[in-house]
Amino acid sequence: MVQRIAEGCPSLLYLNLSCTLVTNITLRELSSLQYLSLAYCYKFTDEGFLYLTTGKGCRRLIHLDLSGCTQVSLNGFRYISTGCPSLTEIVLNDLPTLSDNCIMALVAECRCLSAVSLLDAPNLSDAALRAIAKVAKLRTFSTEGNNQFTDWKALCTSSPDLCTLHATECLRMTDASLRSVGALKNLQYLNISLCIKWIQYLTEGASSAKLRELNISHCSRISDTSVKRITQRCIYYCTHTPIYPASLNLPLSQCSPIVSLDGVWKLCKNMRDLEHVDVSHCVALSDSAIRALSFHCRGLITLRMSGCTKMTDMSVQYLTTGAQYLRELDVSGCVLLTDRTPHYLERICPPLCSVTMTCCSGISKSAALKLQPRVDSWEHNSVHPPYYRMFGCIESSEMSVKTSTDPAMRLI
Known part of the structure; x- marks a missing residue:
């Protein structure tokens, strides 16, 4: 054929x-x-x-x-x-x-490489990074789950135009490496989730000037000071007016709950053009933080706040009054939400078209079903919160509802 x-x-x-x-x-x-x-x-x-x-x-x-x-x-x-x-x-x-030898053999003649993806290649070491750096001027580099990469200086030095760096679960990334990353002047996308490092080297370097998307989830050493630096430095300048990052991933999932209302307030006040925000599992955040978010970031399109156990129906009410362009919302594991939440959400349907309310024991199935004709897709179940924290949401036919407007995709 x-x-x-x-x-x-x-x-x-x-x-x-x-x-x-x-x-x-x-x-x-x-x-x-x-x-x-x-x-x-x-x-x-x-x-x-x-x-x-x-x-x-x-x-x-x-x-x-x-x-x-x-x-x-x-x-x-x-x-x-x-x-x-x-x-x-x-x-x-x-x-x-x-192996490192495979990478060395590849770059022996391939000297025009600009994009390399090495996700789930745990046996590669710094020798592979140096071999790539020796011949290539990359614009995109991706790796994940590698515990042997420690020295990123050679790669960042040889590829000054690197604009996309995806380096998740690289637990041995050093502070010196982050300094090298922070020196990149054209970096637009950066994902260093699960690296558990300070980010001051990023916000102090040249890279913060053009960042459009930043993912620092599971980085436990993020504080209000870090958030302040992000809001002050992560500004992308175009030819006319400054544009703030359109996508910022700052969930701190299962990490140290040290970002307070003050940190969120500074984030929202200085970055009003935010469209996509993830604050999942920020257990220190409360209704006041969501109020600040909805008040300042009125163009918000996507919001994920799953596992924020202090959020109440008041948070959702703030969203429906401020973030009137919201299209996707995830409140899974917000155990204090009640049947008032679906009622409030009806106010912004449309444009709200996707709602996830799994592991929300305070929201009844009957109340959740009222959203069905108003949104394209939604999920709801009443799984007991401990199951959510320990294993993620465990769905069953008795307690889970997941629907779509497409009859072929509808599952109840």
Whole structure:
């Protein structure tokens, strides 16, 4: 089938073969491609990439996705490096067997890389980071769940135009590394959740000037001072007027509850253009904090405040009076909410179109059902709060309601 496609479409540039049973024969037939995905294909071997170095091959290839292809070994990456010298984007997610030598073999000839994704590659060390930094000038770099990456200085120094950095669960990221990240002048997206570090090095450096999205969830050392620095520094200047970050993720999920009303007030007052906010599990936040949020951030589109155990119906009432453009709301685990909450939410339906009220034991099923004709999707159950805190929301047919306006997707 792929052979017929290749013969009939000689100018084909994009081909997604992910999760298929293609073999080495398929790779032999491909040529002229610029984008190729072989993610989670297990039938081909290293020899398939040997065809890239002989004959026509895919020497114009600029994007390659090999996520989940654990059968590719060191030789395979050598063949890719030789056969695809123009490669600029490589996706190597879900490869627990990926080694430093594989990365070194890849970058030996691929010196045009601008985007690298290494999610779930726990065996890579600083040697891999240095090998990439030596030849590449990245604009996007992603990694997750790596406990061996410690020195990010080389990468940040060699890629001054890095604009997207996703580095979650990198528990050994040092303060010196954060200083290097903070020095990036064009950084727009940064995710360092679960890194458990201070963020002062980010707010003191040049990177804060253009940040559009910041995720520091599960970073336990966030205080009111940190929030103040974020509001003072994280401003993106365009050619006309300053624009504040449109998406700020500051949930502190299951972290130290040291962000108070004062911190939230400063956040909202100085960043009025916020559209997406996550304050989940900020157990110190109360109705007054939500009042400040709804009063200052009237353009709010998405709000997640699950697990905020001090929130009452008054918080929802504040939202329905201030944040009148709200489209998505998550109040899961807010155990003090009652049947008044669905009543208040009806006032802003539409534009409110998605409501999540799982593990809200104070909201009855009958009250929740009244929202059904007013929103596109919603969830509700009355699971006892301890189950929410310990295991997440456990849904059952007796206590959970999840609906959608599409009949084919409706589940009750």
